[in-house]
Amino acid sequence: MKSLVTGGAGFIGNHLVNRLLEMGHEVVVLDNFRRGNKLDKKTIRSIELIQGDVRDRETVLRAAHKTDWIFHFAAVLGVDIVADNPVETMDTEVVGMSNVATAATLNGTERVIYASTSGVYGKSAIEEAVREDFAVSPKSSYAIAKRYNEIYLASLFEEKIFESVSLRFFNVYGPKQDRRMVIPRFFQQAIAGDPITVFGSGAQTRDFTYIDDVVEATMRLATQASGCGIYNISNEDEHTIKDLAEAIVKVTGSSSKISFINPPENRYDFEVERRFGSSQKLFDLTGFKPNTPLEKGLKIVYESCLAEGVPA
Numbered sequence: 001m002k003s004l005v006t007g008g009a010g011f012i013g014n015h016l017v018n019r020l021l022e023m024g025h026e027v028v029v030l031d032n033f034r035r036g037n038k039l040d041k042k043t044i045r046s047i048e049l050i051q052g053d054v055r056d057r058e059t060v061l062r063a064a065h066k067t068d069w070i071f072h073f074a075a076v077l078g079v080d081i082v083a084d085n086p087v088e089t090m091d092t093e094v095v096g097m098s099n100v101a102t103a104a105t106l107n108g109t110e111r112v113i114y115a116s117t118s119g120v121y122g123k124s125a126i127e128e129a130v131r132e133d134f135a136v137s138p139k140s141s142y143a144i145a146k147r148y149n150e151i152y153l154a155s156l157f158e159e160k161i162f163e164s165v166s167l168r169f170f171n172v173y174g175p176k177q178d179r180r181m182v183i184p185r186f187f188q189q190a191i192a193g194d195p196i197t198v199f200g201s202g203a204q205t206r207d208f209t210y211i212d213d214v215v216e217a218t219m220r221l222a223t224q225a226s227g228c229g230i231y232n233i234s235n236e237d238e239h240t241i242k243d244l245a246e247a248i249v250k251v252t253g254s255s256s257k258i259s260f261i262n263p264p265e266n267r268y269d270f271e272v273e274r275r276f277g278s279s280q281k282l283f284d285l286t287g288f289k290p291n292t293p294l295e296k297g298l299k300i301v302y303e304s305c306l307a308e309g310v311p312a
């Protein structure tokens with residue numbers, strides 16, 4: 001089996017690449033290193049690594065040559081980064097997906113596995129864990145483009161061109177995550193003994209899903225899903241951001257205080273008060289759902305911070 005991973009030098013991508021290598025896949029990574037390169041040296045020696053842009057069709061065609069599966073994970077993400085770069089965000093999603101679809105079509109690729117987002121639910125996640133059949137209401141350019149791509153993949157399947165799986169991730173965390181995301185940022189502040197800065201009241205909730213569970217779910221769906229499906233990948237566990245900050249203070253033994261500050265203005269439009277998901281559909285198909293308790297995952301992240309000698 002040969003797989004292309006776009007965005008494979010990123011946080012989720014590098015963990016996925018290691019898993020594919022363990023499974024004996026030949027792996028090609030296409031990444032423009034916008035967020036650096038998280039692949040370790042040993043992995044780099046075992047793969048074909050192409051530094052290039054998913055918005056460039058020729059590059060994607062070259063990267064996808066003779067691949068059985070394409071994991072399309074390249075994206076611009078992070079609330080502030082998306083708000084500051086809406087056109088790049090949309091182009092990376094929409095042009096990137098168009099190029100991936102063209103390459104998969106010309107190449108006869110069997111399946112595209114796409115990293116979508118729980119952000120497609122927008123504010124519909126209020127009273128209960130969201131399921132895939134809940135109404136979507138994406139708000140940011142990022143979430144709207146992700147939803148567009150889910151539909152685009154469905155249309156290609158209807159035309160019998162290739163199969164696909166769209167993965168709606170709920171706040172993935174783990175070692176090697178980008179420093180600007182909430183958990184690495186709180187770890188940096190806790191380790192430095194600085195105030196942990198929570199936007200607003202901290203009552204907003206999220207469903208934090210540990211990276212190993214995400215990779216496991218992704219591989220099970222890549223192997224077992226057929227047709228064109230959409231699956232939540234969530235821990236089914238709702239935590240407030242205040243609870244998260246307190247848990248990180250506890251795990252690190254930090255003296256940091258929690259400080260509640262006004263969010264940057266551009267966040268207001270995007271922020272959702274509550275979000276947590278149901279992974280029942282994933283479980284019904286694969287017999288697996290994410291199950292790492294938050295405190296356990298946070299301890300592993302902290303150990304990796306200490307081992308690397310740098311904040312997360």
Ligand SMILES: NC(=O)c1ccc[n+]([C@@H]2O[C@H](COP(=O)([O-])OP(=O)(O)OC[C@H]3O[C@@H](n4cnc5c(N)ncnc54)[C@H](O)[C@@H]3O)[C@@H](O)[C@H]2O)c1
Nearest residue numbers: 007010011012032034035053054073074075115169171172
């Ligand atoms: N981490 C999460 O909580 C989360 C939640 C929902 C969805 N996702 C999705 O999962 C995927 C992986 O996210 P991640 O957390 O690993 O983020 P990440 O930023 O670490 O990885 C994304 C990678 O894409 C690369 N990239 C960006 N623009 C590119 C371009 N034009 N051409 C080629 N490469 C490009 C970046 O350099 C980076 O390595 C993304 O599609 C993201 O939208 C992640």
